[in-house]
Each structure stands twice: as structure tokens, then as C-alpha cells.
Amino acid sequence: MENQNIENIQFPKELLDEVQRAVSSFPEGKQKSALIRTLHIAQAHFGYLSTPVMDYVARLLHIQPIEVYEVATFYSMYDTQPVGKVKLEVCRTGPCMIEGAEKIVSYIENKLGIKDGETTSDGIFTLKTVECLGACGYAPMLQAGEKFHEHLTEEKVDALIEQYRLKPVANYMGQE
Amino acid sequence: MSRKLLLNNIHVEGIHTYDVYRKTGGYAAVEKALKSMSPDDVVEEVKKSGLRGRGGAGFPTGMKWSFIAKPEGVPRHLLCNADESEPGTFKDRYLMEKIPHLLIEGMILSSFALGCEQSYIYIRGEYMYVLRILEKAIAEAYQNGWLGKNIKGSGYNLDLSVSPGAGAYICGEETALIESLEGKRGNPRMKPPFPAIQGLWQRPTVVNNVETICAVVPIVNEGGDAYAQIGIGRSTGTKLISAGGNINKPGVYELELGVSVEEFIYGDQYCGGIKNGKKLKACVPGGSSVPILPHYLVCKTAEGNDRLMSYESLADGGFANGSMLGSGGFIIYDEDQCIVRNTWNFSRFYHHESCGQCSPCREGTGWMEKVLHRLEYGHGKMEDIDLLWDIQRKIEGNTICPLGDAAAWPVAAAIRHFREEFEWHVKEPNACTTRNYGLVKEKVFEKVNA
Amino acid sequence: MSEQIQKITVTIDGKTVEVDPGTTILNAARQIGGEVVPPAMCYYKPLKGSGGKCRTCLVEVSKGSEKDPRPMPKLVASCSTTVMDGMEVKNKSSERVVDARKGVVEFLLINHPLDCPVCDQAGECSLQDLAFEHGADTSRYEFKRREFDKIDIGEYIKLHMTRCILCYRCVYVANQLTPNREHGILKRGDAAEISTYIQNSLDNEFIGNVIDVCPVGALTDKTFRFRSRVWYTKPMDASCDCGKCGGKAVLWMIGNEIARVTARKDQYGEVEEFICNDCRFNKKDLKDWNVEGPRKISRHSVISTNHYEKVAPAHTPLLNKA
Numbered sequence: 041m042e043n044q045n046i047e048n049i050q051f052p053k054e055l056l057d058e059v060q061r062a063v064s065s066f067p068e069g070k071q072k073s074a075l076i077r078t079l080h081i082a083q084a085h086f087g088y089l090s091t092p093v094m095d096y097v098a099r100l101l102h103i104q105p106i107e108v109y110e111v112a113t114f115y116s117m118y119d120t121q122p123v124g125k126v127k128l129e130v131c132r133t134g135p136c137m138i139e140g141a142e143k144i145v146s147y148i149e150n151k152l153g154i155k156d157g158e159t160t161s162d163g164i165f166t167l168k169t170v171e172c173l174g175a176c177g178y179a180p181m182l183q184a185g186e187k188f189h190e191h192l193t194e195e196k197v198d199a200l201i202e203q204y205r206l207k208p209v210a211n212y213m214g215q216e
Numbered sequence: 217m218s219r220k221l222l223l224n225n226i227h228v229e230g231i232h233t234y235d236v237y238r239k240t241g242g243y244a245a246v247e248k249a250l251k252s253m254s255p256d257d258v259v260e261e262v263k264k265s266g267l268r269g270r271g272g273a274g275f276p277t278g279m280k281w282s283f284i285a286k287p288e289g290v291p292r293h294l295l296c297n298a299d300e301s302e303p304g305t306f307k308d309r310y311l312m313e314k315i316p317h318l319l320i321e322g323m324i325l326s327s328f329a330l331g332c333e334q335s336y337i338y339i340r341g342e343y344m345y346v347l348r349i350l351e352k353a354i355a356e357a358y359q360n361g362w363l364g365k366n367i368k369g370s371g372y373n374l375d376l377s378v379s380p381g382a383g384a385y386i387c388g389e390e391t392a393l394i395e396s397l398e399g400k401r402g403n404p405r406m407k408p409p410f411p412a413i414q415g416l417w418q419r420p421t422v423v424n425n426v427e428t429i430c431a432v433v434p435i436v437n438e439g440g441d442a443y444a445q446i447g448i449g450r451s452t453g454t455k456l457i458s459a460g461g462n463i464n465k466p467g468v469y470e471l472e473l474g475v476s477v478e479e480f481i482y483g484d485q486y487c488g489g490i491k492n493g494k495k496l497k498a499c500v501p502g503g504s505s506v507p508i509l510p511h512y513l514v515c516k517t518a519e520g521n522d523r524l525m526s527y528e529s530l531a532d533g534g535f536a537n538g539s540m541l542g543s544g545g546f547i548i549y550d551e552d553q554c555i556v557r558n559t560w561n562f563s564r565f566y567h568h569e570s571c572g573q574c575s576p577c578r579e580g581t582g583w584m585e586k587v588l589h590r591l592e593y594g595h596g597k598m599e600d601i602d603l604l605w606d607i608q609r610k611i612e613g614n615t616i617c618p619l620g621d622a623a624a625w626p627v628a629a630a631i632r633h634f635r636e637e638f639e640w641h642v643k644e645p646n647a648c649t650t651r652n653y654g655l656v657k658e659k660v661f662e663k664v665n666a
Numbered sequence: 667m668s669e670q671i672q673k674i675t676v677t678i679d680g681k682t683v684e685v686d687p688g689t690t691i692l693n694a695a696r697q698i699g700g701e702v703v704p705p706a707m708c709y710y711k712p713l714k715g716s717g718g719k720c721r722t723c724l725v726e727v728s729k730g731s732e733k734d735p736r737p738m739p740k741l742v743a744s745c746s747t748t749v750m751d752g753m754e755v756k757n758k759s760s761e762r763v764v765d766a767r768k769g770v771v772e773f774l775l776i777n778h779p780l781d782c783p784v785c786d787q788a789g790e791c792s793l794q795d796l797a798f799e800h801g802a803d804t805s806r807y808e809f810k811r812r813e814f815d816k817i818d819i820g821e822y823i824k825l826h827m828t829r830c831i832l833c834y835r836c837v838y839v840a841n842q843l844t845p846n847r848e849h850g851i852l853k854r855g856d857a858a859e860i861s862t863y864i865q866n867s868l869d870n871e872f873i874g875n876v877i878d879v880c881p882v883g884a885l886t887d888k889t890f891r892f893r894s895r896v897w898y899t900k901p902m903d904a905s906c907d908c909g910k911c912g913g914k915a916v917l918w919m920i921g922n923e924i925a926r927v928t929a930r931k932d933q934y935g936e937v938e939e940f941i942c943n944d945c946r947f948n949k950k951d952l953k954d955w956n957v958e959g960p961r962k963i964s965r966h967s968v969i970s971t972n973h974y975e976k977v978a979p980a981h982t983p984l985l986n987k988a
């Protein structure tokens with residue numbers, strides 16, 4: 041979603057319900073506890089957490105905007121800048137590294153013509169190296185959207201890039 | 217030979233569904249507890265079992281539970297720590313993905329024991345698809361009357377839900393987890409007050425690892441004494457080990473504590489030996505935070521005894537010659553791996569994950585990473601090794617939470633056991649950047665394991 | 667008649683004092699005073715919940731209490747550890763403490779710009795004092811230091827984030843003195859920064875107090891007239907009839923002009939009473955004030971002990987780089 045004017049920022053009904061469900065799993069008055077979940081929902085829906093989106097979330101949960109900014113910038117999964125439709129997040133930590141994560145990263149860099157942290161010009165892919173994703177026994181691996189792709193080889197990377205190019209998934213909502 | 221208590225049904229088709237889980241004996245422990253046990257009875261069984269926390273610190277679970285404050289009229293909370301972010305560890309994901317009802321059953325039992333009526337599973341945000349599996353299973357449990365009001369006519373009420381993190385290793389630390397669950401930055405709190413007195417929303421709170429909570433199910437089913445029979449000494453029961461690195465069969469293994477490390481690495485029912493016929497160079501037995509062991513201290517202790525997979529045996533030799541069971545993230549390095557590179561990699565991890573609250577960790581982790589980077593890329597100086605030693609020494613023990621220690625220990629142990637390899641990086645700045653992985657090419661391991 | 671509270675006894679570097687139960691080691695040490703007092707860069711008595719973060723106040727507890735005399739294995743933050751009856755504490759008399767503190771000072775300085783010669787805080791900077799008293803002579807840090815742009819947060823306050831030591835005091839001020847906090851800590855680890863995120867201006871009536879609590883020159887007063895070095899100004903106690911605050915302030919004078927107004931601080935740099943923005947930023951005319959007389963700055967600092975000029979050339983880490 042490109043339009044980030046504050047007036048246009050509004051969750052559709054089903055997402056409002058999802059936020060409500062998260063809020064109601066906490067006691068009365070503890071709605072701030074739903075913040076992290078709500079930001080995931082917002083990021084998936086709006087593409088990234090722009091200031092107007094964060095202000096909207098603050099209003100939804102009746103908290104100060106700064107409380108949202110503090111959280112959104114603390115956690116590494118949140119993007120406060122625009123990213124591609126599919127984030128390829130390659131684990132680079134120890135166990136993945138010794139199984140060849142660095143080679144996978146440079147393979148993707150060459151294939152897509154982008155560096156770590158960059159987005160392809162067609163806006164589909166963002167490459168990001170991340171820390172341990174809990175898949176050390178199935179290394180090397182990457183996460184795309186919610187999905188884990190493990191035991192990566194160059195062929196597998198080719199195939200999944202092809203797959204996502206045809207059908208870019210939403211980043212964090214499992215809408216495959 | 218090794219008994220399985222958590223993964224015994226893992227290969228049953230459809231075990232992730234309620235129906236199959238129930239048919240294979242699932243929720244029998246809850247039935248038993250609600251019908252014939254008081255909350256204190258459950259705590260007592262857990263005490264008798266000798267179960268120790270599986271999240272890393274190994275603190276006796278029964279004792280932890282008995283510390284929870286019970287002020288009149290104040291709700292208490294049980295939080296399941298499913299943040300699993302310690303490099304090398306991936307067992308909790310396996311449990312939750314494959315057999316989610318086991319965790320739910322454990323949560324019901326443990327919440328009952330602690331007198332909690334609202335419990336949460338805090339799961340790392342990257343495991344969003346696992347969160348969905350858990351939510352589906354929780355919905356099934358509600359439908360079948362295992363959660364909600366007046367569970368199975370017992371009068372006991374329990375609500376359970378899952379809440380995600382969003383990418384922060386530090387939120388595995390229990391007070392950071394609590395802060396995060398309150399919708400804040402994951403800054404660990406100062407202790408005291410301990411969560412057992414003032415935790416989530418200042419209420420008495422217990423935080424337990426996924427595997428710890430799952431283990432309560434067999435403990436209630438078979439009794440604490442029976443559980444304590446398994447294992448060795450004060451390391452009772454079974455433990456899930458996440459095995460990775462240069463081995464033939466990486467994966468999650470459940471073993472009775474006390475299996476020898478040698479059998480675990482080389483045995484066919486476990487790791488199946490080092491990949492590609494290479495030699496063992498080093499092992500990190502309990503997740504990235506624990507001290508690395510050089511090959512000659514992996515299968516044997518410094519005194520020459522067999523090293524076992526247990527809290528005590530892995531720690532045998534202290535920091536000088538031992539390590540820790542930690543979270544059970546078992547990483548094997550073969551002869552081609554570079555210790556300096558690996559240490560740099562880990563210190564980058566801790567630098568990335570420091571919350572930044574206290575100065576030694578905030579500033580020290582980044583400094584160590586930079587010095588290690590320089591060494592690894594052939595720009596290091598001999599003094600850098602002592603500098604690193606001094607930095608890690610000044611972080612360790614001086615921070616708010618144990619992340620500072622976790623960042624310091626791997627550096628300390630690497631220098632302690634592999635100083636020559638660090639020196640080689642300084643002496644051979646060209647060779648080391650072509651990644652000949654340190655000394656391996658030059659030095660023959662005389663003491664390679666039989 | 668009030669009940670007599672049972673006092674408890676604690677010994678710090680061999681000096682014994684009786685304090686109320688619940689007192690922290692740091693405050694017990696302050697009751698003794700002098701050399702036994704550990705330095706505190708983040709703890710700030712008037713701000714609830716502050717402390718524990720900077721780790722400069724680490725001390726060794728060599729005896730836990732009369733009941734349980736075992737020493738504590740780790741050094742503890744004296745600002746957030748309460749004393750027990752019979753506790754024995756070592757501050758400067760412990761080599762471990764001296765060593766660890768030196769480490770903390772070094773950590774705090776590795777990313778500090780060391781721009782004291784151009785910093786408004788010079789002369790009343792806790793970090794400068796800390797480095798002078800507890801630091802090493804040279805830095806072993808050879809990498810690029812963290813840098814941020816200077817920004818104005820509102821009409822009155824300048825934020826020079828590069829100098830910040832992330833003590834969180836200013837966040838506590840905003841939380842505890844103003845209804846809606848508008849600034850906070852963004853990002854994490856050594857990338858963390860104080861910010862409003864959207865370049866908001868801070869304009870709550872009491873927000874000016876962030877300047878007084880900031881231990882370094884990260885938050886400074888834009889209305890500080892003549893940009894003078896602090897030691898060329900003369901502090902005078904003054905008061906005024908203010909509807910918003912107690913109106914008890916210190917005027918920093920150059921001749922007959924008010925260069926700036928601050929709250930009154932005690933010897934540990936803690937304000938006695940917070941003042942409002944009006945008093946701080948707008949009352950720059952002597953007519954606005956009732957001058958009570960010269961204020962003694964009892965604070966032990968590089969300046970007040972007249973070390974600054976003398977020591978400067980030899981003291982490389984803080985004062986050399988412009």
C-alpha cells in the first residue's frame with residue numbers, strides 16, 4: 041500500500057477484529073500488551089511501519105506515539121522504511137555460517153543484483169541477513185514471509201526466487 | 217536404549233491434531249491432576265522429579281514454583297518462554313510445531329499447580345507460522361473443554377493465549393520477556409524484585425521454557441519419582457538436544473541425561489559422526505553462550521573421565537576446562553572451521569542483540585566485534601588478543617542481565633583454548649584471509665578422539 | 667508519637683553508619699560522605715526507578731549481612747541494592763571495584779566525542795569528573811566513534827545525541843513530570859538514541875528539567891546567553907513567585923546579566939526542586955528574581971577544584987580533541 045496519508049490509514053474490519061482479539065486476551069487496561077502483535081498486523085497490511093501507521097496504531101491502543109516508535113525501532117522484524125514485497129532473510133549466525141550461509145548470501149546478491157539490506161528495482165525482493173532463526177540443524181536457511189526454507193542450495197534459491205517472483209507473498213501474515 | 221518421554225509419539229501420523237494426540241494418551245495427565253491431585257501435589261511431584269529448567273540456567277523447576285508469591289486477591293501468571301533465539305538451539309520450535317498439544321497440556325498442568333488462571337505463551341516473532349499452529353491447537357483445546365471456565369467440571373478456570381515477539385534475542389531473558397509482553401522494549405529489569413514477587417503487570421509470575429513445561433506432562437503421568445529414576449545424579453529425566461554443525465545427522469534428539477558425549481557425537485542413533493570423514497576440532501555443547509571446548513576436552517574431561525551429556529559433567533573442569541549444558545544447542549566444528557571467524561560471528565550476534573541499557577554490554581559487545589573483525593580479516597595486532605581478554609573480563613559479571621556474560625564467555629573460552637590460532641591470524645595476515653581456517657593445516661592433532 | 671524505626675548498620679570502606687531499612691548502599695554511603703561514595707551516572711534520587719544502568723556505582727559486598735555473612739559473588743550496583751544489617755561493603759578499598767569501574771569509564775568514553783573544549787557542559791559534566799577520578803589516562807579504542815547530528819528539540823533545548831550516555835534520566839523526567847512523554851529511546855544496543863522520532867518539539871511546562879538531570883552535555887539550554895564557559899559565570903541563589911513551581915533557582919550571572927537559570931542542585935548534582943520552563947527560559951531579567959546571595963557550589967568537580975586548566979594538557983582522553 042503506497043498511500044501513507046494519515047487520513048487513509050485504516051484497518052479493514054477483519055484486521056480490526058484481529059487486533060480486538062489480541063487486546064481481549066489481556067486484562068482490562070492492559071491493551072498495550074497487544075502492541076507487538078498489532079504492529080505485525082500493520083506491517084503486513086501497510087507494507088512497512090511509516091510514522092502515520094504507527095500513529096494510527098497508537099490511537100487504536102490508546103497509547104502515546106512515542107511508545108510505539110520506541111517499540112517499532114527496538115525489534116528487528118519491523119521495518120520503518122519501505123521494503124520489497126518479499127523479504128529474503130538469510131540467517132548468518134554461527135551454525136548457518138559454517139554450513140555455507142555466506143555463499144548463499146553472495147549467490148542471492150549476484151542473482152538479484154542487490155546487496156544486503158537493498159531492494160530490487162521492481163520492488164519485489166529485499167535481501168536481509170538476520171541472526172539465528174532457530175533452524176541450525178537444517179542450515180543454511182532463509183525465511184521469506186512466514187515460511188522457513190531450509191537446507192538451501194543454489195538450485196533451491198533459484199526455484200524459490202522464481203516462485204516468489206510469480207507470486208509475491210505478503211510479508212508476515214501467512215497469506216500464501 | 218534411551219527412553220523418550222516427550223518425543224515418543226512424534227512420528228505418529230497427525231499427532232499435531234487434537235484427535236490423534238488424545239487417542240495416544242494426550243490430556244490424561246490433566247484428567248489425573250484435576251481429578252485426584254491438588255495444586256500442591258503437582259508442585260510436589262515436580263519437586264520430586266528433580267526437573268531442572270531447560271531454558272539454559274538449569275534451575276530446579278519445583279523450587280522455582282514454590283517461590284511464587286501468593287498475595288490475596290492478586291492474579292498470578294505463568295509465561296511460557298518460547299523465544300528460542302540462542303544460536304544452536306531449535307528444539308522448542310520442533311516440539312511446538314510437531315506436537316503442540318503437549319505444550320498446551322503442560323501449560324494447563326503447570327498453571328493449575330501455580331494457581332494461574334491466565335497464562336501466556338510468548339513466542340519469537342519469526343516463529344509466526346508456529347504461533348498459528350499453536351493457536352489452532354489452543355482453539356481445539358477450548359472446544360474440547362480443556363481450557364476455559366470450569367475445566368472438565370473441576371471448578372478450575374484457565375485462559376491461554378499466544379503472544380509474539382518481533383525479533384530480539386534479549387526477550388528470552390525472563391524479565392525482558394515480561395517487558396515485551398507488556399508491549400514495551402525488551403529491556404531486562406533489575407532484580408530484585410524477582411518475577412516470582414513482581415512480574416507481569418507487577419503480579420507474581422513464573423517463566424518457564426517450552427521443554428520444561430512439556431516435561432511436566434510425563435512427570436504427572438508417571439510420577440516424580442519415576443522421572444527422577446531416569447538420568448544421572450542431579451541431571452534427571454530426558455533432555456532435547458539440538459544438534460547442528462559439521463555432523464552427519466543434524467536434528468533434534470531426545471536423550472536420557474547421562475549418555476556419553478562420544479556416543480552422542482559418533483553413535484548412529486544420534487549425530488552419526490563428523491561429516492565428510494573429517495576430524496573433530498571443537499564443540500559448543502549448550503548454545504552459543506557457553507564456553508567452546510577444544511577437541512581434547514569434548515569426549516573426555518581434563519581428568520580423563522568420560523564426558524557425559526549432563527549438567528554436571530559438561531561443566532566438569534569449570535570455565536578453564538569445561539562448559540555447560542545450557543539450552544542444549546550442540547554445535548560441532550570440524551577441522552576446517554576457523555575459531556576466530558566463529559568467535560567474531562558470535563560476538564556480532566551479541567552486539568546486534570544487546571538491548572543497550574547498561575554500558576559494559578552496550579559498548580563492550582560492539583568493541584569486541586570490531587577487534588575480532590580486524591583479527592579475522594588480517595589487520596589484527598598481537599595486543600588485540602589481550603585487549604579482547606580485558607574487554608570480556610570487564611563485561612562479565614558487571615551487567616544488569618546475563619547477556620553480558622553470554623557475550624563474554626565465548627570470547628574468553630576461544631582465547632583460552634585457541635590462543636595460537638588467534639596469534640596465527642596476526643602472524644599470517646594473508647593466509648588467514650584466504651580462510652585456511654587457522655592452525656588446522658599446520659598443526660597435527662595428536663589427541664584426536666578415538 | 668511516631669514509632670521508632672529500627673536502624674540497621676552498614677560498613678563501607680571501614681566506615682560504619684546507621685541507616686533506615688530499605689536504604690540503598692549508595693545512599694548509605696552518601697550519609698557517610700566523602701571518599702566512600704561511589705560515583706553515580708544514571709541514578710537520580712528524585713526520579714523513581716532510575717539507576718542500575720551505567721554500572722559506575724558497582725561495589726563489592728564482602729559480607730552480606732550479620733545473618734548471612736557470605737560475600738556476594740558479583741559486584742553489585744550500589745544505587746539499586748538495599749543494605750542488610752551488618753553488611754560490609756568495599757568501594758575504593760576493593761581492587762575489583764577500582765578495576766571494574768575503570769572498565770565502565772572506558773566503555774562510557776569509547777563512543778563519546780571528547781569535545782569538551784566546545785561543550786556547554788564542560789566544567790559541570792559528571793562524565794568529565796568521572797573520567798578524571800576513575801578513568802585511565804589513554805583510550806585503547808581505535809575505531810570510528812558513533813556520531814549523530816545535533817538537533818533542536820523545541821525552542822529551548824538542543825539535543826547533542828553524540829554525547830549521550832543513555833542514562834535514561836531524561837526519559838524518567840518526561841514520564842514523571844509531564845503528562846505525555848514525547849521523547850524516548852529509539853533503536854537498541856549501541857545504536858540506541860534519545861529522540862522524539864519525528865523531530866517533535868518538547869514543549870511541556872516542566873520539560874526543561876531534562877537539561878538539569880542530563881549528566882553530560884547531551885541536552886543543553888539554547889537560551890544560555892553569551893555561550894560562556896560555566897566557570898566564568900557566577901552562581902546566585904534566587905527565588906521568585908511562580909504559580910507553577912516553587913521558584914527556587916540558581917541564576918548564573920555574567921556581570922549583571924543572567925546567562926542562564928537552573929534548578930538548585932546538591933553536591934551530587936541532584937536537583938532539590940524541579941523548576942518550570944518559565945523560570946528557566948523566560949525570566950532572564952534580574953527584576954524577575956529575588957536574589958538571595960551567592961551560591962556555594964560544593965560539588966566536587968574538575969572545575970570547582972580548579973583542576974581543569976591545570977590538568978587539561980596532560981589529561982588526553984577528555985580534553986585534547988577539539
Ligand SMILES: Cc1cc2nc3c(=O)[nH]c(=O)nc-3n(C[C@H](O)[C@H](O)[C@H](O)COP(=O)(O)O)c2cc1C
Binds near residue numbers: 272
Ligand atoms: C539473554 C538471554 C536469553 C535467553 N533466552 C532464552 C530463550 O530463548 N528461551 C528460554 O527458555 N530461556 C531463555 N533464557 C533463560 C530465561 O531467562 C529463563 O531462565 C528461562 O526461561 C527459565 O525457564 P526454565 O527454568 O524452564 O529454564 C535466556 C536468558 C538470557 C539471559
Ligand code: SF4
Binds near residue numbers: 404571572574575
Ligand atoms: S547486559 Fe546487555 S542485554 Fe542485558 S540489560 Fe545490559 S545492555 Fe541489556
Ligand code: SF4
Binds near residue numbers: 834
Ligand atoms: S540525553 Fe542526557 S539525560 Fe538523556 S539519556 Fe542521554 S545522557 Fe541521559
Ligand code: FES
Binds near residue numbers: 722744
Ligand atoms: S548509578 Fe548505579 S548503575 Fe548507574
